[in-house]
Amino acid sequence: MTSSSEVMVKVEGLRKSYGNVEAVRGVSLEVDRGQVVVVIGPSGCGKSTFLRCINLLEKPSAGTLQVGDRLVDFGATHSMPRGRDLARFRARIGMVFQQFDLFPHMTALQNVMSGPVIVKKMPKPEAETVARDLLAKVGLAAFTERFPRNLSGGQQQRVAIARAMAMAPEIMLFDEVTSALDPELVGEVLDVMKQLATDGTTMIVVTHEMAFARDVADQVLVMDAGQVVEQGRAEEVLLRPQNPRTASFLSRFHSTIGERKA
């Protein structure tokens, strides 16, 4: 992290409450262009909520959020964008979900074209070129005409990644994207994500795949009960955690972190 690097996402003091439950309790994070941030923590600690606040799928209760040159302040001023403005804000952020959420009435190709065509009003032939390139990149060049129901979970998730990438987002958010997959399909999705990281995609990744975190993350954020309990370079946080809660959480994964790459 050099001081000259460009900040893509800057979150400060972000909070989100659901009624009496405060799911995110003051999280701050800075992500530089091309950086991969991995967020880990026990189930229910607020990882998804944090991620969903970044593209405003949830409305934060307090804090500030900057994506690219767009700053949103959730303080007293309440400058939450609305309508078309909100849609435009989200269009610059790609997000991939645990359950893929592909559009079942569209083929793989149409799914990937949907963002450029519907949101950006890109002419169809142009969008098709973009979509075919992306599907080839995620290893699905031969599956463009398949409907989601005729694809495996791993293939569906790769289409979902291509669909998000088709908007040429400034940053990609991944929320436990391999958690719903059969174990033998996890690798193909992680490989695609590694490739994106190598290509310089800025990403925030919520995952329980510690080997992925070790290999790909520039920065690791450890959350517990809505707060960041540890934050820093991947090797340091994963191998030499300072916080006892991080240590106890990581102890469950020790075999994976220690394992050498074949």
Next chain:
Amino acid sequence: MILAVVYKWDFGLVLSYTHLWAKGLGVTLAYSVGTIAGGMIIGVICGLLLLVRSRWVTLPVHYYVEIFRCTPLLVQIVWFYYALPIVLQVELPDWFAAGLGLTLYMGAFATEIFRGGIISIDKGQWQASRALGMTGGELMRHIILPQATKRMIPPFVNQSIIQLKNTSLLYVVAIPDLMYTGSIIVSDTFRPLEVYTSVAIAYFIILYPLTLWAARLEARVDQ
């Protein structure tokens, strides 16, 4: 028992009223199509209103739906035919006043069908569309409605079948549909057995193919 033995069926006489039968059938079909179409438009509008996040909008729609679902259709038809003109202090054309109750009744059920179709779509579809940057209108038009309409069609066809049968209640306000036409022919021929049997058969011939079609639609949507 003696009657059953000596009774001589005579459909010939009854069916000779071809012109009347044809008119009755036309009226039944016209009220079916008209009130179903009207109800459908009401259903789409009210169904969309139910998605608005304001109780001032959704509450009146809820009351409308519940009032029409929880009162007998016969009462609605009679009320709109005889009572509404008094309330409004205007003369409504008979054919129009007669169809009002039926239309609003269909509208109430169509609203429920429309709403049910929309909310049956997985919330992941909404969040994936929003995450791509779609506006509410874009995601409705391109993502939600194409999936939801497919699910709305079978219940809608079923409700339309019921609606066609329900038009026979127009009998009470003297609209010359199949049923009322039947009663006129009875008073002319004194042949209620043949006449009402013919009426029943006519409804059956129209509706049986429709129910088969509805069943096929349902099977196709399920796969």
